[in-house]
Amino acid sequence: MNDTDLLEKLMSFFKEKGYIINNHMDILKIKLDYDDIEVLKKYLNEFQEIQYKKFIVRCLSKRNIKNVSNYLINQYKLSNDNDYRWVVANALLTICDKSLLDSYIEIVLEKKYQTSRQMIVLLLGKIKKVESKKALLSLLDNHDYDVLSQTLNSLNNIIDDEIYKKIKMFISDSNMLIIKKDLILIKENNQLYNLVDIEGFIKLIVREANKGISKYEKMNR
Structure with missing residues (x-):
């Protein structure tokens, strides 16, 4: 059939x-x-x-639907299609089953899944656990460019003293210079999924970082 x-x-x-x-x-x-x-x-x-x-x-893809997320995680891991994985990840974000944190962390730390991890990185920002924070900071420290904007977005949701200091260091002039050099080399070698505009990408991540900094500073006035 x-x-x-x-x-x-x-x-x-x-x-x-x-x-x-x-x-x-x-x-x-x-x-x-x-x-x-x-x-x-x-x-x-x-x-x-x-x-x-x-x-x-x-x-x-329905909020709090039961008996689906584990099944979708298996679908995600078995697929080699990045666009399909992204749709599955988006469904996992919508469902938001917080009991599967370990599985989400396993996925987001695996670079072979490229940009399809983006929605699951956002999901970590909704699960306010120590393990989520540790995984997100690892992505930030490792300059995981495929999910960098989403990493900053999620860190903004759980921002504390440690995250604030990390983000401030991340957007320092010296680190931004390193990032720009990285991106130029990566683009030349076609090593980053769908990277088109380096300057636009840098502006995006700086904007996300500044949102977190502003949020933290307002909270601590």
Whole structure:
């Protein structure tokens, strides 16, 4: 059975349950019960084309949905498609299952996942644990450029004395010079996913850093 036929079969499943399904996009509106979730997970395994898999992941992207995040983490790790991994990571951010912190940290510290880690880095900023902070500071210290803006964004959410000092050091003139040299070399060797504008990228991370600095200084006036 091809993917088009599978999608028709999935729509029929929801129609038979009494949902109004005029097209596949209506599935996104459904408040899923346990059986719905299990059926969607089954179809996610059966679909072959990435566009269909992305759609099913979006269907499962609901705040606090149960019995999904572990499954999506496995999907993430098994895929070699960076765009698909990003969609899965975005779903994990939406669901926000805070019990899987160790799995999230394992992913964000693995550079082979490139920019698809960005949404999971943002998720760490929502899980205000010592382990989250340690992982985020590691990303900052290592100048992990694929997720640097998101790292600063998350650190801003949990900012304290230590993070404030780290961010101040990070945007020092000497460190910015190192970063600029790094980015020029990385771009020349095509080693960073989707890097186009070095100056724009630097402005972005400085802006994020300054948000955290401003937030901390307001908190401590």
